[in-house]
Amino acid sequence: MRVLVVTAVAAERDAVCAAGEAYGTRTLPGGYELHRAPGGPPAPDVLAAGVGPAAASAGTATALTAAALAGEPYGLVVSAGIGGGFAPAAPLGSVVVADAIVAADLGAETADGFVPVTELGFGTVAHRPDPVLVRAVAAAAGAAAGTVVTVTTVTGSAARAAELAARHPGVLAEAMEGFGVAEAAAAHGLPVLEIRTVSNAVGPRDRAAWRIGPALAALTGAFRTLPEALTAAAGPAPSPRRIP
Numbered sequence: 001m002r003v004l005v006v007t008a009v010a011a012e013r014d015a016v017c018a019a020g021e022a023y024g025t026r027t028l029p030g031g032y033e034l035h036r037a038p039g040g041p042p043a044p045d046v047l048a049a050g051v052g053p054a055a056a057s058a059g060t061a062t063a064l065t066a067a068a069l070a071g072e073p074y075g076l077v078v079s080a081g082i083g084g085g086f087a088p089a090a091p092l093g094s095v096v097v098a099d100a101i102v103a104a105d106l107g108a109e110t111a112d113g114f115v116p117v118t119e120l121g122f123g124t125v126a127h128r129p130d131p132v133l134v135r136a137v138a139a140a141a142g143a144a145a146g147t148v149v150t151v152t153t154v155t156g157s158a159a160r161a162a163e164l165a166a167r168h169p170g171v172l173a174e175a176m177e178g179f180g181v182a183e184a185a186a187a188h189g190l191p192v193l194e195i196r197t198v199s200n201a202v203g204p205r206d207r208a209a210w211r212i213g214p215a216l217a218a219l220t221g222a223f224r225t226l227p228e229a230l231t232a233a234a235g236p237a238p239s240p241r242r243i244p
Contacts, residue, residue: 001075003044012081013048019223042227053180060184077185083175085198095143098194104149127182140229146172150179
């Protein structure tokens with residue numbers, strides 16, 4: 001199975017690539033640079049598509065369409081990178097696998113508070129990855145599984161962190177691309193995962209407390225376990241049938 005991993009920035013892409021062999025590059029329409037391992041699967045292809053759900057969706061859709069037109073379609077799409085963790089469930093340096101990828105601020109503000117777009121009568125705000133796949137990837141990486149919210153503005157206050165936690169029980173992490181990647185994957189009929197490593201706590205913005213280097217190292221470690229996890233999720237190969 002060919003796997004496409006989509007990150008926001010080059011540092012995240014390089015951390016994913018560091019989990020495997022040397023990568024070459026291929027330029028896609030729009031100038032996107034796809035990193036590909038010469039040996040192909042199980043090493044994933046990796047794309048840094050840009051920051052935010054719109055850029056992530058556009059880059060993912062471009063890569064998926066190019067692969068389909070070349071007769072080399074993907075079987076799985078993974079949104080990956082570092083992000084903020086909701087304490088105490090997701091401490092600095094920990095790994096999170098999304099069992100729900102939720103657009104946290106897609107909707108409308110009203111006098112009674114935030115209303116998600118689904119309650120306005122259109123759209124969707126959540127994608128739910130295959131639970132078997134989530135469990136296998138989380139077990140292999142030593143990760144927690146829970147909701148990862150996609151935001152277009154990073155949380156910078158305790159009040160906002162508390163609001164998100166109240167609206168999304170079980171939320172573990174916050175990032176900016178997962179929902180965009182999931183929308184593109186869904187448009188192509190493909191399963192999706194989101195894997196995040198925690199570089200900072202969600203809440204008051206304190207750059208001095210961020211641990212980006214360790215989070216990137218944890219991302220490399222998590223992707224070293226991905227091939228094993230995908231094999232485990234697929235289950236044992238069927239036994240050959242004996243023909244009388």
